[in-house]
Amino acid sequence: MRRESLEQSDVSLLDILDAVLDKGVVLRGDITISIADIDLVYLDLRILLTSVETLIESQNKPREGETVNE
Amino acid sequence: METHVAADQLLYLYAFIPTNEQTDTPDMTGIDPDSPIEYISHGDITSIICRVKKDEFDETQLKKNVENMSWLQEKAFHHHEMMNHFHQSYTMIPLKFGTIYETKESLESIVHTHNERITELFQTLKQKNEWNVKIYADKQKFTQSVLEHSPEIEKKKQEIEQLSKGKQFFERRKLDQFVEKQADKEIAEQCENLHEKLLQFSDQSEVKKNWNQKVTGRPEEMCWNSAYLINESDTDRFVQVIQDEKKEAVDKESGLDYAVTGPWPAYHFSSFIEDSDT
Incomplete structure (x- = not known):
């Protein structure tokens, strides 16, 4: 019962990534991350954006192929 | 406001807000600590942006950087905190982390093309x-x-x-x-x-x-x-x-x-x- 409260300050990095990354995240490789000085979460997979919403473009249209591996 | 984007810069887009709700000019550091957060108004719709460096945020670099956990942690937290800040004051269409435009013109053309949908979304998201x-x-x-x-x-x-x-x-x-x-x-x-x-x-x-x-x-x-x-x-x-x-x-x-x-x-x-x- 670590996250009883609904305060945003209790939101973990993973919650944030789950919300702010388009289509969530895919993981591969080995990474250890520490979250908010409390949780040490071991990730045996590496974080990768599946669909960076990079609307980088010089023309008027969003670039094709934004969704990778989805 | 001067919104010329230098050749080595890109526009990081946080959100769209209704122009008529905008009360103040932001006084905050952006996702690139060297740049402030700015508003760009396109008629009824206002973009909240920050100029970022190409060598940190262009498509190739961004894909590399998000695999660096400490970079991702810092930037994702910033994105999250800024969004919460604006969300408290405005009806807001939040963009996902890493939404980037190459020029002010490309951003404007997107806003122009999707003007109706964006305005509709303001209505849908109001007070929610x-x-x-x-x-x-x-x-x-x-x-x-x-x-x-x-x-x-x-x-x-x-x-x-x-x-x-x-x-x-x-x-x-x-x-x-x-x-x-x-x-x-x-x-x-x-x-x-x-x-x-x-x-x-x-x-x-x-x-x-x-x-x-x-x-x-x-x-x-x-x-x-x-x-x-x-x-x-x-x-x-x-x-x-x-x-x-x-x-x-x-x-x-x-x-x-x-x-x-x-x-x-x-x-x-x-x-x-x-x-x-x-």
Whole structure:
């Protein structure tokens, strides 16, 4: 019962990534991350954006192929 | 405002807000600590942006940088905090992390093209927040309960006892798989039930993929992950439903744990470009 409260300050990095990354995240490789000085979460997979919403473009249209591996 | 974008810069877009709600000019550092956060007005729609360096945020670099956990952590937190800040003051269409335009013109043309949809979204999102619900299951508790409470399984077990050793092995495996399936079914049913209840208060919802246990770092398995768009006036009731469910789960030691987070900007309900491929 670590996250009883609904305060945003209790939101973990993973919650944030789950919300702010388009289509969530895919993981591969080995990474250890520490979250908010409390949780040490071991990730045996590496974080990768599946669909960076990079609307980088010089023309008027969003670039094709934004969704990778989805 | 001077919005010329230098050749070595890109525009990082945080959000769109209705121009008429904008009260002040922002005085904050952007996702690139060397640049301030700026507003760019396009008629009724205003973009909240920050100029960023190409050698940190262009497509290739960005893809590389997001694999660097400390970079991602710092930038994702910044994005999250800024969004919360603006979300408190404005009706907002939040963009996902890493939404970048090459020039002011390309941003303007997107706003121009999707003007109607963006304006419509302002109406939809007004006075609403996103809430995220994740449910975790202690799988063993569920399989245990299936094993204990199913007469069918008890009978099956006795039948297996009578079989030859070789056959026992395969039949036991089959039984284990059956038990596991039953447990999964029960977990899914409970999650769906809560979801149904929450839908009463939700304007929109999205059921998402569950996170791998190695990612969540929790001993229990994530068995439900969803986002809801909730009217501010319904928030208390929405949260109460989950709190009640949680309390009941604790009292009954059901093996389910509920994690609610919010209020979030409406990240999952802000798509203004029609997805053709999803």
